[in-house]
Amino acid sequence: MHIAVLPGDGIGPEVTAQAVKALRALAANGPQFEFTQALVGDAAYDAGGDPLPEETARLAERADAVLFGAAGTYDSDLRPAEARGGHALLRLRKRMDLFANYRPVFAFPELLGASTLKREALEGVDLVVLRELTGDIYFGQPRGISVVDGERVGINTMRYTESEVRRVAHAGFRAARLRRRKLCSVDKANVLETSQLWRAVVTEVAADYPDVELTHQYVDAAAMLLVRKPRDFDVIVTGNIFGDILSDAAAMLTGSIGMLPSASLNAEGRGLYEPVHGSAPDIAGKDIANPLASILSAAMMLRLSLGQGGMADRMETAVRHVLAEGLRTADIMEDGATLVGTEAMGDAVARELSRLATA
Ligand code: NAD
Numbered sequence: 417m418h419i420a421v422l423p424g425d426g427i428g429p430e431v432t433a434q435a436v437k438a439l440r441a442l443a444a445n446g447p448q449f450e451f452t453q454a455l456v457g458d459a460a461y462d463a464g465g466d467p468l469p470e471e472t473a474r475l476a477e478r479a480d481a482v483l484f485g486a487a488g489t490y491d492s493d494l495r496p497a498e499a500r501g502g503h504a505l506l507r508l509r510k511r512m513d514l515f516a517n518y519r520p521v522f523a524f525p526e527l528l529g530a531s532t533l534k535r536e537a538l539e540g541v542d543l544v545v546l547r548e549l550t551g552d553i554y555f556g557q558p559r560g561i562s563v564v565d566g567e568r569v570g571i572n573t574m575r576y577t578e579s580e581v582r583r584v585a586h587a588g589f590r591a592a593r594l595r596r597r598k599l600c601s602v603d604k605a606n607v608l609e610t611s612q613l614w615r616a617v618v619t620e621v622a623a624d625y626p627d628v629e630l631t632h633q634y635v636d637a638a639a640m641l642l643v644r645k646p647r648d649f650d651v652i653v654t655g656n657i658f659g660d661i662l663s664d665a666a667a668m669l670t671g672s673i674g675m676l677p678s679a680s681l682n683a684e685g686r687g688l689y690e691p692v693h694g695s696a697p698d699i700a701g702k703d704i705a706n707p708l709a710s711i712l713s714a715a716m717m718l719r720l721s722l723g724q725g726g727m728a729d730r731m732e733t734a735v736r737h738v739l740a741e742g743l744r745t746a747d748i749m750e751d752g753a754t755l756v757g758t759e760a761m762g763d764a765v766a767r768e769l770s771r772l773a774t775a
């Protein structure tokens with residue numbers, strides 16, 4: 417199994433190294449992984465003038481799966497796209513047609529006290545944000561900054577075709593079928609025509625899934641309900657920009673953005689796996705970032721792209737055990753727990769995986 421490893425920028429390399437460590441610990445007693453590492457983001461731009469070198473993109477396309485860290489930093493975010501580390505990720509998503517981005521939000525019972533929200537609201541939270549990833553205002557044309565009537569005007573275009581909506585809607589219904597059979601489609605159909613189309617197409621697709629309960633929410637209300645009654649959600653399907661924002665907010669149901677993994681899949685089931693968080697320049701290089709989002713992304717990769725459901729289960733169990741032992745990085749730290757750094761958390765998960773293999 418060939419895995420392309422693209423660590424990227426900031427804490428990307430720190431957390432990705434822990435996921436690779438966990439995969440190596442698993443492989444000690446099973447199928448072998450071959451890792452090929454490549455540059456992406458600011459790291460690639462600084463080395464060769466392109467945030468997504470052709471070599472990196474080809475490697476990602478050829479591999480059985482891609483393990484991604486984070487791309488971009490505050491220093492590069494305001495540059496033109498060609499020189500912006502974070503833009504590499506958008507190019508790769510588009511190039512590989514990774515339209516379905518699954519962001520599972522699972523409130524580990526061990527971490528209910530680590531959240532800023534009340535424990536009673538979080539108990540039993542288990543939802544998935546399915547974010548459309550290759551359309552919307554991220555890619556619509558026209559876009560840019562130009563001068564109109566003597567002043568600068570910034571333009572972006574929210575755009576969805578019905579086929580783009582249909583395929584992600586199908587993905588949403590299929591995901592709901594494997595869970596509690598509830599799908600909530602989130603849009604802004606009271607204002608936006610793109611959302612009116614979105615809602616119409618999702619409603620049409622629903623006819624193929626009579627066993628799934630479909631509801632609709634406006635994005636502003638959905639943001640409120642996610643913190644008020646998060647247990648009510650099963651699968652949320654939404655567009656690119658709404659999904660970006662809602663999933664960061666939903667991360668806090670788990671205690672930290674450092675706990676949220678993701679899988680981005682195309683129609684052939686090829687996938688890129690990455691934590692939902694970014695490069696966190698404020699904590700980079702300090703060995704304090706939480707690597708569990710990256711490790712849980714590797715578990716999703718095992719399950720969804722590599723056909724290794726058993727290994728994925730063991731990886732998630734190892735994370736549970738380490739949390740139950742009371743090990744915590746700073747972002748999920750609580751009274752009475754043991755504070756550990758990025759490396760030590762990765763070591764603990766790898767150690768637990770070795771123990772589970774021989775138990
Ligand atoms: P961020 O997710 O990097 O950080 C937000 C906050 O969460 C910061 O305070 C950070 O310290 C904290 N945080 C994030 N991950 C953490 C972890 N694993 N453990 C502990 N704390 C963690 O978002 P941002 O600050 O808005 O963006 C930083 C840079 O990353 C920007 O350049 C942005 O464009 C880029 N970005 C990249 C990706 C990606 O590659 N997928 C995603 C989001 C942001």
Ligand code: IPM
Nearest residue numbers: 487488502505506660692694
């Ligand atoms: C994410 C990030 C990216 C996005 C950025 C880095 C382009 O925030 O993966 O959630 O907006 O999609």
Ligand code: MN
Nearest residue numbers: 660661664692
């Ligand atoms: Mn985001």
